[in-house]
Amino acid sequence: MTRRFIRSSAMTALAVALVWFLPAGVVAQGGQTQARAGNEPAAPTPRTSDGHPDLTGLWVRGGGGSNVNAPDPNAAITVLTKGRPCAPGQGECAPGVNFERDSGIQQRMTSNIPMYKPEFWEKVQYLDHNGNAEDPTFSCLPAGVPRMGAPAQIFQKGNQLAFLYQQQNTFRIVRFGPHDPINSVDQTPLGDSVAHWEGDTLVIDTVGFSDDTWLGWPGWFHSNNMHVIERMTRQGNTLTWQATVEDPDVLLKPWTMDARTLRLNTDSNAFLVPDLPCSERDLEHMVTKERG
Amino acid sequence: MRHRLYGSLLVIAMLVALVAPAFAHHALQAEYDTTKRGGFTGTLTKFALINPHVRWYFDVKSPDGSITKWEVTGAGAGPLRQSGMSRIFKVGDTYKVTYAPARDGSHLGRVVDFTFADGRVVTLFHEDPNNPNDN
Numbered sequence: 445m446t447r448r449f450i451r452s453s454a455m456t457a458l459a460v461a462l463v464w465f466l467p468a469g470v471v472a473q474g475g476q477t478q479a480r481a482g483n484e485p486a487a488p489t490p491r492t493s494d495g496h497p498d499l500t501g502l503w504v505r506g507g508g509g510s511n512v513n514a515p516d517p518n519a520a521i522t523v524l525t526k527g528r529p530c531a532p533g534q535g536e537c538a539p540g541v542n543f544e545r546d547s548g549i550q551q552r553m554t555s556n557i558p559m560y561k562p563e564f565w566e567k568v569q570y571l572d573h574n575g576n577a578e579d580p581t582f583s584c585l586p587a588g589v590p591r592m593g594a595p596a597q598i599f600q601k602g603n604q605l606a607f608l609y610q611q612q613n614t615f616r617i618v619r620f621g622p623h624d625p626i627n628s629v630d631q632t633p634l635g636d637s638v639a640h641w642e643g644d645t646l647v648i649d650t651v652g653f654s655d656d657t658w659l660g661w662p663g664w665f666h667s668n669n670m671h672v673i674e675r676m677t678r679q680g681n682t683l684t685w686q687a688t689v690e691d692p693d694v695l696l697k698p699w700t701m702d703a704r705t706l707r708l709n710t711d712s713n714a715f716l717v718p719d720l721p722c723s724e725r726d727l728e729h730m731v732t733k734e735r736g
Numbered sequence: 737m738r739h740r741l742y743g744s745l746l747v748i749a750m751l752v753a754l755v756a757p758a759f760a761h762h763a764l765q766a767e768y769d770t771t772k773r774g775g776f777t778g779t780l781t782k783f784a785l786i787n788p789h790v791r792w793y794f795d796v797k798s799p800d801g802s803i804t805k806w807e808v809t810g811a812g813a814g815p816l817r818q819s820g821m822s823r824i825f826k827v828g829d830t831y832k833v834t835y836a837p838a839r840d841g842s843h844l845g846r847v848v849d850f851t852f853a854d855g856r857v858v859t860l861f862h863e864d865p866n867n868p869n870d871n
Contacts, residue, residue, distance in 0.1 A: 548763065576766065584787070610814075720813040722787035726762045731839040734763040 487680035489644070492600065497644050497678045499598045499605065502714050503706035548736045551661040558664055558689065558699035571663030575735050577727060580657055582735075584722035586612060588633030588657030589650050590672050594685035594704050597716050605639065605646075613719045618648055628652040631668050648674040659689060659699070667693035681708035762788065768836040768846040777832045778806055783825045785813045792825065792847065794833065808835050808847040810860050821858070829853060 490498040552572075560568055571578045581587050592614065595607035607616040618637040628636035628651050635652040655668040671690040676683060686703040689695070764770060778794030790813050794806040816822055825831075830853055835845025849859040 576762065582762065582788075717814070717817075720785050720787055720817065723784075724788070725791070726767055726789070726809075729838050729840050729842060729844060730762070730766045732763075732766040734766040736763045 489678055489680055496641050497646075498600055499646065499676060499678050499683065500600045501683075502597045502709040502716065503594065503683050504709050548734065554702075556700075556702055557662075558659060559696040560694055561696055564665075564694050567665065568663045571658075571665060573663075574733060575661070575663060576730050576733055578663070579661070579735075582727065583724045584612075586614065586633040586657060588653070589616075589635055589637075590674065590687035590689060590701060591657060591659055594676075594683070594706055608716055610716055610719050612722065623649075623651060631655075633657045635670075635672070642675075644677060646676045648672075648676070650674070659701075665694070666691050669693045681710065682706070683708070764836075764846060767838060767840075769839050770836045770846070772837050773834055773848065774837045774845055775832065775834045776806060777830060779830055780825060780827050782827060783822075785817060785822050787813050789813075790816050790822075792833075794831070804843060806833075806843045806845075808833055808845045810847050824858070825850075 490500075492498045576582060581591075586592070592609055592611060595616070596610045597608040599606040599608075603620040605618040607618060609615070614634070616634055616637055618639045620639055623636050623638055630636070630652055631654040632652060633654055633656070635650040637648050637650040639646055639648045641647070650672040651670075653666070653668050653670045653672075655666060655670075657666070658664055659666055666689065669691060672687055673690070674685065674687045676685050678684075683706040684703055685706065686701060688698050688700045690698045776794070776796045778796035780792060781795050782791075782793040784791040784793070789809040789811065792808050792810070794808070796804045796806050798804060810816060813822075832851035833845075834848040834851075836848060838844040838846075847860045849857055851857050
């Protein structure tokens with residue numbers, strides 16, 4: 445009993461140690477513990493009555509899924525926690541590595557960087573250097589389009605699509621048709637989104653942005669004259685999302701973000717769990733500018 | 737059943753591990769001295785399941801009877817909630833807490849582990865104080 449209890453405690457601690465790394469707002473999808481990410485390449489692409497692909501579904505980031513179906517709890521946990529402190533019963537542990545410092549380096553090491561006009565690089569560097577205070581997501585403000593990435597769930601019906609994002613319980617309504625004359629000039633983090641089909645690719649055109657969101661972690665700001673074009677293509681149970689940013693006020697040329705691939709969660713019991721509230725309480729205690 | 741639990745926890749960990757760090761977050765070392773450890777035994781007064789980090793609030797009684805307020809932080813709320821951690825802490829219970837202290841000297845720490853009254857230990861810290869890469 446004691447041994448079982450210790451093992452149980454250790455496993456719980458290990459699992460928590462794993463999630464310790466996670467930044468706020470990681471997509472959390474209910475039912476993913478039983479998730480079956482659709483990985484059959486030959487799955488047909490469902491279509492609506494008008495013949496266009498139906499993007500409806502709960503979409504899992506990462507493109508993985510093969511390990512999700514049949515994990516080996518004991519062996520895999522040992523591997524996954526190798527760099528963490530030993531818990532009772534865990535056995536030999538290797539020294540940890542610093543996730544947040546690695547993350548900070550990783551996020552600056554990308555070669556896909558928006559090309560700002562020369563007069564704006566000092567501002568980018570200032571924002572990057574002071575990201576703990578300047579990054580709007582650190583203050584629980586919206587990431588906005590396109591930084592918040594691809595939706596976690598899509599409902600497509602008639603001339604509208606509803607995009608659900610787990611982070612901060614955000615939703616977007618994308619319409620087929622012209623921009624709304626009011627919403628498109630309101631200047632908001634999500635803007636006004638309309639869509640059309642180019643073959644089997646859904647092209648989403650968004651304008652009407654505020655300038656208080658960022659494009660990315662390294663101080664990549666934008667103006668309220670930004671125009672975002674997102675392209676979404678479903679092939680079977682795979683969804684590809686990519687966004688291009690046009691911002692002639694601050695960028696030398698349009699910037700296309702790295703494409704992201706999502707896989708359909710085929711578990712009919714899976715659901716998107718609402719996000720929890722956000723309250724920034726760290727900044728007043730920060731004594732350095734390091735961030736991850 | 738237990739294997740199912742382990743499997744669930746593992747799946748959560750694997751799924752989140754697949755997610756690229758798309759969102760910014762605070763660096764641990766900017767706020768806490770991860771080379772040091774502190775500890776107290778206190779009564780949990782509030783468990784706040786909030787982003788970007790969950791927070792536990794404690795009343796710590798001194799020998800003279802005075803009460804000191806303490807606060808420790810942990811991981812993101814969503815992952816902790818999914819792993820079941822949100823349901824094991826009870827306001828009013830007593831916990832022994834080990835933490836990495838805030839660099840600014842306030843009664844704040846990043847939790848290392850909780851020892852429950854029944855002897856359970858839940859470790860929530862991954863940094864190794866003996867590894868220079870961690871500090």
